[in-house]
Amino acid sequence: MTTLAGSFTYLVTFLLMMAGFFIIIARGNLIKKLIGLGIFQSSVYLLYVGPAKIVGGTAPILAAGFTVYSNPLPHVLILTAIVVGVATLALGLALVVLIRESYGTIEEDDILKLDILPEPETEQA
Amino acid sequence: MSITQHLPVLQVALPLLAAPLALIVRQRRVAFAILLAASLACLAISLALWNHVQDGSVISYAIGSWPPPWGIEYRVDRLNAFVLVLVSGMASLVLLFSWRSIEAEIAEDRHYLFYTMFALCLTGLLGITITGDAFNVFVFLEVSSLSTYVLIAMGQKRRALVAAYQYLIMGTIGATLIVMGIGMLYLMTGTLNLYDMAERLGPLQGQRPVLAALAFITVGVSLKVALFPLHQWLPNAYTYAPSAVSAFLAATATKVAIYVLLRFYFSVFGQTIFLDLPVRPLLIALALAGMFVASFLAIYQLDLKRLFAFSSVAQVGYIVLGIGMGNAAGLTSSVLHLFNHGITKGAIFLLLGLVVFALGGTQLSRLKGLGKTMPITSIGLVICGLSLIGIPGTSGFISKWYLIMAAVELGHWWLVFLIVSSSLLATAYVWKFVDVAYFQSPETPAAAGRALPLTMVLPALLLTASTLYFGIDTRFTIGSATGAVASMIGAQP
Numbered sequence: 001m002t003t004l005a006g007s008f009t010y011l012v013t014f015l016l017m018m019a020g021f022f023i024i025i026a027r028g029n030l031i032k033k034l035i036g037l038g039i040f041q042s043s044v045y046l047l048y049v050g051p052a053k054i055v056g057g058t059a060p061i062l063a064a065g066f067t068v069y070s071n072p073l074p075h076v077l078i079l080t081a082i083v084v085g086v087a088t089l090a091l092g093l094a095l096v097v098l099i100r101e102s103y104g105t106i107e108e109d110d111i112l113k114l115d116i117l118p119e120p121e122t123e124q125a
Numbered sequence: 126m127s128i129t130q131h132l133p134v135l136q137v138a139l140p141l142l143a144a145p146l147a148l149i150v151r152q153r154r155v156a157f158a159i160l161l162a163a164s165l166a167c168l169a170i171s172l173a174l175w176n177h178v179q180d181g182s183v184i185s186y187a188i189g190s191w192p193p194p195w196g197i198e199y200r201v202d203r204l205n206a207f208v209l210v211l212v213s214g215m216a217s218l219v220l221l222f223s224w225r226s227i228e229a230e231i232a233e234d235r236h237y238l239f240y241t242m243f244a245l246c247l248t249g250l251l252g253i254t255i256t257g258d259a260f261n262v263f264v265f266l267e268v269s270s271l272s273t274y275v276l277i278a279m280g281q282k283r284r285a286l287v288a289a290y291q292y293l294i295m296g297t298i299g300a301t302l303i304v305m306g307i308g309m310l311y312l313m314t315g316t317l318n319l320y321d322m323a324e325r326l327g328p329l330q331g332q333r334p335v336l337a338a339l340a341f342i343t344v345g346v347s348l349k350v351a352l353f354p355l356h357q358w359l360p361n362a363y364t365y366a367p368s369a370v371s372a373f374l375a376a377t378a379t380k381v382a383i384y385v386l387l388r389f390y391f392s393v394f395g396q397t398i399f400l401d402l403p404v405r406p407l408l409i410a411l412a413l414a415g416m417f418v419a420s421f422l423a424i425y426q427l428d429l430k431r432l433f434a435f436s437s438v439a440q441v442g443y444i445v446l447g448i449g450m451g452n453a454a455g456l457t458s459s460v461l462h463l464f465n466h467g468i469t470k471g472a473i474f475l476l477l478g479l480v481v482f483a484l485g486g487t488q489l490s491r492l493k494g495l496g497k498t499m500p501i502t503s504i505g506l507v508i509c510g511l512s513l514i515g516i517p518g519t520s521g522f523i524s525k526w527y528l529i530m531a532a533v534e535l536g537h538w539w540l541v542f543l544i545v546s547s548s549l550l551a552t553a554y555v556w557k558f559v560d561v562a563y564f565q566s567p568e569t570p571a572a573a574g575r576a577l578p579l580t581m582v583l584p585a586l587l588l589t590a591s592t593l594y595f596g597i598d599t600r601f602t603i604g605s606a607t608g609a610v611a612s613m614i615g616a617q618p
Contacts (some may be wrong), residue, residue: 030514033294044305044308047308074318077260081263081304084263084264085336087267087271095286095290096290097272098278098286099283099286102283103287111287114501120224
């Protein structure tokens, strides 16, 4: 575990996490922010799935010749997390579409500028 | 098995079933009826559960008859039974309020979608509270969060969309950090059951992944709690959401997040790790900063809804301060304030909903002479404002009293001074409303606005009255809170 190879998945996990987090903070484009959020969430998938995989391990089935098993539980948990991630991304993109329709831009700076102006008293469609 | 044995799962299953039903019927009236029935049933169930655990017993329910720790366990003790009562009670009142309130704020063809989302939000909040499984906490957290983003985006102004987007980004970061922390705990202990985890964490105290998990969970949940300085999403979300949504979120969402914090600190990590690490000074420092900075910001707001949103951040500070002090009195004050502030803020946002209904907005410039045009609503807001300050006779006083007692017990006299002086700031922002409502005359004397429907007035006044009631008759609240704290501290391995 102390070797670089042993902690490779952890390194990749945190590299992805920080890369995603950086995009969320540094980018003003609402869609790019969501891409960053997607990468940020993906890092967690690796954190769970990486340690659960055993080299040469199979699914936990009783059959002759198989004695090394990988733990299926983390994989199942991450399936759930992936579904959550997809739902979040879909909702985020839907919000961006609505923001584009009512503001005419998806750049955060422009939206902040428009918000300073007194808002037209129209209800959103 | 009789039906009463299945109450814990019904608590979550009923609103979960109500959501697709409301979506299928596509009719505002039927959707509302389904939801109201489901939330009232939830309230009855939560009261029954609360009543059952008052003797100190714990209800453990194995989902699908898979015994814990292999299966998912729902576990009810005195702490989460109390939170369940708050959440389901607020849901019922807010639903009743929403019937006429969303008529004015959301397009008619979207009402059934509003009720669908409301049902999912309720499912999520009740699920987080009742479950005894770490990964379940994350799943229900996302169920409630995703539906909350949609509910906020249903606000009238286009800024609601941006507020929802910002909350989505912040909320997802928070949830991802939480699931990261849970993942580390799972890797270290090999279990997801919170209580099994607590036992297995015993010999692992002080190991770095466990400490990292504590850090991840603390930061992630603090984002959902809106603990200063992670509160940036809250003011906009509360301001631009429809009135009913603001009331429901202010009364329940942050409170459930605080419950998660309490659960992880005291039931999973245990008091020793909590006492050894510099978590408590950090919580105290952030809570104090929140109490002062957010109260200062509240004073300068021009929109009453936004003013009380900042006040929420400050009040969350009091709750976290109690956790940070960590002694029995401090925790009691936290659990008490969790409930008392829930009903007070719920009442305030419902009353503001009445103002929006009658006048179309809550900007202070519109509210001149509100004491004359809407006398009952203004009195209600003043009463709730007094509760935020902590005047004797209101529920806010009770929790603040316990908070000060806790600080005295620890000998932190400077903390007593700071708690009292931050209450003065609360006086300043509440006075701002009083000044506009009672000492400025209305610009157009005849602008009395629309007549208020009973289904809106009743929940608002009921909550205002309970703010007063729980300031005088404290048997229910203090009894539950001390019981909850006993079960928290007593659950130490």
